[in-house]
Amino acid sequence: MSEKELKLGSGNSAASLFSMLPADGAKTGTTYKPKYKSSLLAGGIAAGYTMEGIRAEFEVFYSNLGVDGSDYKASAGGADAPDNAKKFGKKTGLTEADTANATGINDGFKSIVAMVNAYYDVDLSEIPVTPYVGAGVGVSRTTFVGNSHYKLAYQAKAGVSYAVTPEIKVYGGYRYFGMYGAEFKDSVMKHTTAATPPVVTEEKVVLQQDGLYGTLGVHGIEAGVMFHF
Secondary structure (H helix, E strand, C coil): CCCCEEECCHHCEEEECEECCCCCCCCCCCCCCCCEEECCCEEEEEEEEEECCCEEEEEEEEEEEEEEEEEECCCCCEECCCHHHEECCCCCCCCCCCCCEEEEEEEEEEEEEEEEEEEEEECCCCEEEEEEEEEEEEEEEEECEEEEEEEEEEEEEEEEEEEECCEEEEEEEEEEEEECCCCCEEEEEEECCCCCCEEEEEEEEEEEEECCCHEEEEEEEEEEEEECC
């Protein structure tokens, strides 16, 4: 995904957050605009009913949209430091040693999703390949910046299935998965004092992740096996 700004606050009054040190010269003190990438650690299970080319199902799956830190360095021209892409703060030039200001860690979006889906299978008569299109709606429990959030979820699919036997099909195709609502209330930022041992206190804030028309979405490829009973 392309860079999308993460902001502090709600609506048009939201303020910019900033990439934290240590970082290379291209990132230090810049507006925090994380890029996200899909993880291979994802999967799900579904059960449903088929009739006359129409399928309906209930699906539960796990989705992991991580932060892409491939272009972050430990210093100008230094070693790769992808974890720096996860660190953000409330003012320009903030470092982890600056205890007067809150900092946050963005580990991306980890979601457990329940969906109701409907599909249309295109009958190609004598050949064992069946194109399909589908759509679904449901709810996502998404962990983001230290808290869990419930969001309306939706998806669209298109692909083909192949009948290995009358009871078993393998399938593969395209999936677009999205969540509606780019504001995340009670997200956790932290203050860490310079005391020994350090004292950590939490600050609950509203974060707003820029997205298309208030939605967050990801394109992906899916594959699996269907069993017909």
